Amino acid sequence: MWVLQDDLDSKIIQMLQKDAKLTYEQIGEALSRSPSTIRDRIKRMEDDRVILGYSAIVDETRMGIGADAYVSADIDPKATTQAVTALMSIKNVSEILHLTGERRVLMRVRAGSNRELTEILDKKIKPLGFTNLEISMVLGTVLRYPGV
Secondary structure, eight states, rough: OOOOSSSHHHHHHHHHHOOOOOOOOHHHHHHHHHHHHHHHHHHHHTTSSSOOOOOOOOTTTTTOOOOOEEEEEEEGGGHHHHHHHHHTTTTTTTEEEEEEOOOOEEEEEEESSSHHHHHHIIIIIGGTTTTTEEEEEOOOOSSSOOOO
16 A cells, blocks of 8 residues: 655645646645656655646536436346446546445446436346445535545
8 A cells, every 4th residue: 555655745635636737836836846846756656646637627517417316236246347447437426336235236327317318227237237226316516526
């Protein structure tokens, strides 16, 4: 397991999680370090796969997403790998987690409408072998912050 080199790495990660568009110069200025030090630290964390990537937070309504749900489901342990691989190819599935307990998989499914969401569940997800689905619709976002 990789451990952060020191407190500077932790501070860099915290800043990037809040705003991944910060420049080396901006981070360096805030942390009283040179831009080259910041660049080298970020490069090392990327190479060591501590930093896995960067993403944009979008306005889901403006992207046409009218239905957002967390779906927990059970699956036969023998079918899990194949089913999860197939889930990854469904564009509406944005997150997949393995869980303990009765329902072994948790997925986030987004669609243009509740009707489209139902069709995705019935025609794309259930046929993969998922059973005992529990669907929790997202009513609103209180805090949306990617990161640790």
